[in-house]
Amino acid sequence: xxxxxxxxxxxxxxxxxxxxxxxxxxxxxxxxxxxxxxxxxxxxxxxxxxxxxxxxxxxxxxxxxxxxxxxxxxxxxxxxxxxxxxxxxxxxxxxxxxxxxxxxxxxxxxxxxxxxxxxxxxxxxxxxxxxxxxxxxxxxxxxxxxxxxxxxxxxxxxxxxxxxxxxxxxxxxxxxxxxxxxxxxxxxxxxxxxxxxxxxxxxxxxxxxxxxxxxxxxxxxxxxxxxxxxxxxxxxxxxxxxxxxxxxxxxxxxxxxxxxxxxxxxxxxxxxxxxxxxxxxxxxxxx
Amino acid sequence: xxxxxxxxxxxxxxxxxxxxxxxxxxxxxxxxxxxxxxxxxxxxxxxxxxxxxxxxxxxxxxxxxxxxxxxxxxxxxxxxxxxxxxxxxxxxxxxxxxxxxxxxxxxxxxxxxxxxxxxxxxxxxxxxxxxxxxxxxxxxxxxxxxxxxxxxxxxxxxxxxxxxxxxxxxxxxxxxxxxxxxxxxxxxxxxxxxxxxxxxxxxxxxxxxxxxxxxxxxxxxxxxxxxxxxxxxxxxxxxxxxxxxxxxxxxxxxxxxxxxxxxxxxxxxxxxxxxxxxxxxxxxxxxxxxxxxxxxxxx
Numbered sequence: 001x002x003x004x005x006x007x008x009x010x011x012x013x014x015x016x017x018x019x020x021x022x023x024x025x026x027x028x029x030x031x032x033x034x035x036x037x038x039x040x041x042x043x044x045x046x047x048x049x050x051x052x053x054x055x056x057x058x059x060x061x062x063x064x065x066x067x068x069x070x071x072x073x074x075x076x077x078x079x080x081x082x083x084x085x086x087x088x089x090x091x092x093x094x095x096x097x098x099x100x101x102x103x104x105x106x107x108x109x110x111x112x113x114x115x116x117x118x119x120x121x122x123x124x125x126x127x128x129x130x131x132x133x134x135x136x137x138x139x140x141x142x143x144x145x146x147x148x149x150x151x152x153x154x155x156x157x158x159x160x161x162x163x164x165x166x167x168x169x170x171x172x173x174x175x176x177x178x179x180x181x182x183x184x185x186x187x188x189x190x191x192x193x194x195x196x197x198x199x200x201x202x203x204x205x206x207x208x209x210x211x212x213x214x215x216x217x218x219x220x221x222x223x224x225x226x227x228x229x230x231x232x233x234x235x236x237x238x239x240x241x242x243x244x245x246x247x248x249x250x251x252x253x254x255x256x257x258x259x260x261x262x263x264x265x266x267x268x269x270x271x272x273x274x275x276x277x278x279x280x281x282x283x284x285x286x287x
Numbered sequence: 288x289x290x291x292x293x294x295x296x297x298x299x300x301x302x303x304x305x306x307x308x309x310x311x312x313x314x315x316x317x318x319x320x321x322x323x324x325x326x327x328x329x330x331x332x333x334x335x336x337x338x339x340x341x342x343x344x345x346x347x348x349x350x351x352x353x354x355x356x357x358x359x360x361x362x363x364x365x366x367x368x369x370x371x372x373x374x375x376x377x378x379x380x381x382x383x384x385x386x387x388x389x390x391x392x393x394x395x396x397x398x399x400x401x402x403x404x405x406x407x408x409x410x411x412x413x414x415x416x417x418x419x420x421x422x423x424x425x426x427x428x429x430x431x432x433x434x435x436x437x438x439x440x441x442x443x444x445x446x447x448x449x450x451x452x453x454x455x456x457x458x459x460x461x462x463x464x465x466x467x468x469x470x471x472x473x474x475x476x477x478x479x480x481x482x483x484x485x486x487x488x489x490x491x492x493x494x495x496x497x498x499x500x501x502x503x504x505x506x507x508x509x510x511x512x513x514x515x516x517x518x519x520x521x522x523x524x525x526x527x528x529x530x531x532x533x534x535x536x537x538x539x540x541x542x543x544x545x546x547x548x549x550x551x552x553x554x555x556x557x558x559x560x561x562x563x564x565x566x567x568x569x570x571x572x573x574x575x576x577x578x579x580x581x582x583x584x585x586x
Contacts, residue, residue, distance in 0.1 A: 007480055007482075007483065008480070010480075010482055011480045011481060011482040011483075014379075014482050014485075015387065015481075015482070017379050018379040018380065018382055018383035018387060019383060020379075021375070021376045021377075021378075021379035021380040021383065022379075022380045022383050022384065022388075022392070022396060024376055024380075025376065025380055025396070025399065025400070025403070025452055025453075025456070026395070026396070026399050028403070028449045028452070029399050029402060029403045031414075031418065032403075032406065032410070032411070032414045032449075035414055035417050035418050036410065036413065036414060036417075039417055085309075086309045086312065086313065087309075087313075089302070089305055089306040089309045089310075090306065090309045090310045090313055092306065093303075093306035093307070093309075093310055094310075097303065097306065106580070108310070108314065109580075110576055110577070110580050111314060111317075112313070113572070113576050113580075114317070114569060114572045114573055114576055115313075115316060115317055117503065117506055117507060117510075117568055117569075117571075117572040117576075118317065118320070118510070118565060118568055118569065118572075119507075119509070119510020119511065119512065119537060119564060119565075119568060120510070120512065121510060121512040121537045121540055121541060121561065121564070122320065122324070122510065122561050122564055122565045122568075123320070124540075124541075125324060125540060125557070125558055125561035126319075126320045126323045126324055126561070128544070129323050129324065129326070129327040129558060130323060132327075132554075133323075149316060149320075152313055152316070153313070153316075156313060180295055180296065180298075180299035181299055181302075181303065182298060182299040182301075182302035182303065183295070183299070185302070186302070203405070206405050207405075209407075210405075210406070210407025210408070210409070210410075211407065211408070212407070212408065212409045212512070212513040213408070213512035213513055213537065213541055216541055216544060217544050237407055237408075237409040237513070240409050240410075240413060241409055241412070241513060241517070244412070244413060244416065244517065245517075255413065256413065256417075259409070259410055259413040262407060262409070262410060263406070263410055266405055266406060266407060266410075267402065269405075270401065270402060270405050274398070
């Protein structure tokens with residue numbers, strides 16, 4: 001009798017610990033969003049979004065971070081596009097052409113997972129050596145190439161997860177009608193999974209836009225609007241980082257506002273990704 | 288008709304070749320990374336041996352002394368602290384979400400984990416400066432009877448812990464899901480309580496998976512840059528406690544990129560730091576992923 005009471009007490013205790021642990025995680029997210037909104041909102045203004053930094057911006061005078069917002073969008077779009085051109089074929093190849101060689105495909109997945117773990121600063125440092133080797137200066141192009149390397153494993157693996165769910169019968173049906181492997185890949189598999197693939201691409205886009213360490217060396221920083229691939233370009237995470245390290249209160253306030261802009265941007269992307277993954281299923285064949 | 292067939296076959300050929308090229312490119316990427324960094328670091332390695340750099344405490348770039356030891360120790364401090372904080376939280380939460388939680392809890396927690404995982408590291412850094420640094424300076428340091436600015440290893444550890452939570456949690460959930468339900472059901476039917484099932488069956492079965500999930504978390508924390516850089520203090524000294532400032536490896540690399548090219552061999556030293564980072568992370572990832580892939584068996 002006593003033993004069972006003890007057991008129940010233990011059960012209750014650990015149940016409590018578990019609920020607390022889960023709440024801590026929820027609370028942490030809430031705290032992050034709340035503090036960024038609370039500090040950022042008062043400092044946010046229309047000028048922040050539409051102006052480039054004017055003279056004296058870094059002493060608290062007027063201006064905004066439009067150059068960084070545009071720069072980040074350029075950078076992330078360019079990198080996502082390049083990563084798509086490389087990544088989608090690889091994941092299709094793994095799931096269609098190599099579908100009989102499970103061992104090989106699993107080793108590729110394994111390697112990609114390992115690569116996913118490589119920190120972005122290492123990609124940044126590599127991008128830098130690459131740049132020096134070819135005599136390039138820090139520029140939008142160098143940034144795009146570096147970030148592309150960084151998001152390729154992420155993109156391939158997320159698309160691969162989606163493609164894995166395609167029923168094999170669909171492939172057999174497609175072959176039996178005489179279609180080639182590439183037609184099966186692009187016209188059957190990709191179309192079947194288009195919503196999942198879009199979600200994966202958007203996730204990679206979010207990664208690309210939020211990463212600071214890989215662009216630190218390669219993209220540089222400037223106060224001008226980006227106009228060419230060979231010019232240094234400002235990016236949002238670095239704008240936050242630089243403003244944050246300023247001792248001047250007004251500039252710090254702006255860092256909070258910039259952080260709010262980036263957070264909203266990321267939340268917006270992840271909400272769209274969520275909506276697409278649940279809603280857009282027009283071409284999906286249900287078996 | 289023949290022309291049409293030919294066009295299709297050619298297109299197929301073209302696509303297949305491009306797929307293979309892309310695949311090979313992606314697969315050789317880690318090797319290329321390692322070679323590139325090593326190539327740059329070799330300038331320094333020719334003058335000093337690898338182990339003397341790793342174990343030297345002397346960091347004076349201007350006179351050519353590049354001892355990485357203080358930075359490696361700082362990295363270890365921050366990383367281990369982050370794991371000590373995040374580990375139990377993730378473990379209990381993962382058990383909660385896979386064994387106990389009702390569906391509405393899952394409906395709330397899944398987006399929470401996803402959003403937390405997607406927040407950029409610089410945002411965590413800003414949050415750390417706003418909330419964690421004052422908290423450490425005003426509440427945690429006085430608790431131990433010490434004065435502190437708050438820019439300490441402790442702050443870095445807490446911020447990192449929050450950052451790696453979604454990462455570890457997702458893997459742990461996968462690991463727990465991979466354990467056959469029959470096992471838990473049989474034990475329950477014998478009159479065991481839920482917690483007994485967790486303690487005796489689940490934990491034992493999932494043990495390798497849990498360890499490797501922590502290993503992956505550790506290596507993720509090891510490479511985090513900007514967020515840690517913003518809160519950890521960045522003082523070149525070997526830390527002796529969590530309430531002292533530290534200077535982890537990634538922060539070192541990120542902080543000095545500006546002056547890197549003006550001092551001889553400085554760039555070599557920093558690329559060597561990046562190379563060390565890459566090797567450590569790859570080794571950790573390799574072992575942990577190996578165990579997890581065995582457990583979950585993709586397809």
